[in-house]
Amino acid sequence: MSNKFNNAMEKVRRGILFGMTAALTCISAYADEDKNKGETEFNNVLDWILVWIGRAGIVLTVWGAVQIALSVSNEDATQRRNGILQLISGLMVMAIGYGAKSIIGY
Template identity: 45%
Template sequence: MNKKHKQNRMSYRTKSDRYMRAWTMLVLALCLLTVPAFAAGSSDPLTIVNNLSDFIFSCIRAIGIIILGWGIVQVGMSVQSHDASQRTQGFLCLFGGLLIAFAKEILTLIGVV
């Protein structure tokens, strides 16, 4: 075994050892520095389910507002470029975003939620 081959082999081992040490330190830091999250003081399961429902519907509302904004951008770009198919896509995206953004109110109105 020549000296160059031995040196390359040794540097590979030290590189992998360094990566392994860094990975181990990262995992240990994450394990030691995490804080457990405890539930709120209420033990009523209905309150917990309602809070989860509100959280999920707020996430859905945020997605709907993003889609609504993208639909407005598409309609604006279609008006500027005089593209009828893009305008149709923009209006579909706009109305879909409105429908998603107000999903909870619509479901409450028809009596599902």
């Protein structure tokens, strides 16, 4: 089961990396009369990335909760430990995604 999970997480990591690469390559760097256009586009891309980081944290949190529930039914201590770690990691990623605006201060 952990091999399937590792393969799934690798696909998620690749998807996130592809999405971030695509988002960063979409930023246009053309000179224009609007002097704040570049800053506005950067903030829009940053907002988009942070929202998706928060959403990935939600998914990881839900997956950790499911792992904890399955470990209780199977009485598997290792699965419970991994579920708790995934739950906490998901909450941390979610907090980074949704709380980064206040940390960055823009």
